[in-house]
Amino acid sequence: MSQKPALLPSVLQSKCPNCRKGKMFRQSSIFPLGKMLEMPDRCAHCGQKMEIEPGFYYGTGYVSYGLSIALTVFNLIWFALFFGIRFSDNSIFWFMGVNVAIVLLMQPVLMRYARVIYLYIFVKYGSYEHEVPTETPQVTQEPQVV
Numbered sequence: 001m002s003q004k005p006a007l008l009p010s011v012l013q014s015k016c017p018n019c020r021k022g023k024m025f026r027q028s029s030i031f032p033l034g035k036m037l038e039m040p041d042r043c044a045h046c047g048q049k050m051e052i053e054p055g056f057y058y059g060t061g062y063v064s065y066g067l068s069i070a071l072t073v074f075n076l077i078w079f080a081l082f083f084g085i086r087f088s089d090n091s092i093f094w095f096m097g098v099n100v101a102i103v104l105l106m107q108p109v110l111m112r113y114a115r116v117i118y119l120y121i122f123v124k125y126g127s128y129e130h131e132v133p134t135e136t137p138q139v140t141q142e143p144q145v146v
């Protein structure tokens with residue numbers, strides 16, 4: 001087996017948890033937002049199923065909630081360092097406003113990483129050994145826009 005790619009870069013790049021080479025999402029950017037959660041049925045590289053069972057990703061709400069909390073803590077740290085948070089003035093309200101704005105803006109990114117983390121919890125590296133069939137077309141049917 002070839003060298004195992006490191007965990008953190010693979011997660012950050014939304015790579016398939018089994019081979020850490022194929023992409024988990026059809027589009028690498030979150031734009032357009034309407035398609036940002038679209039995933040291929042299987043990893044184009046190793047054949048690992050991206051949605052293990054129907055409704056597999058319903059549990060990701062908890063993960064994205066946790067990520068939102070983590071982002072809030074991160075915001076609290078840099079806000080306190082750069083601007084200071086005191087109870088004697090309005091700084092706590094400034095922080096809350098800034099934090100809500102950032103967490104809302106980051107929501108699409110958090111939702112995608114929630115799925116990535118979720119799949120990494122259930123699929124271990126190299127657990128799915130599968131030869132990619134040579135004759136089956138890898139391209140899923142995409143409507144031809146002329």
Ligand SMILES: [Zn+2]
Pocket residue numbers: 016017018019020021022043044045046047048
């Ligand atoms: Zn894969």
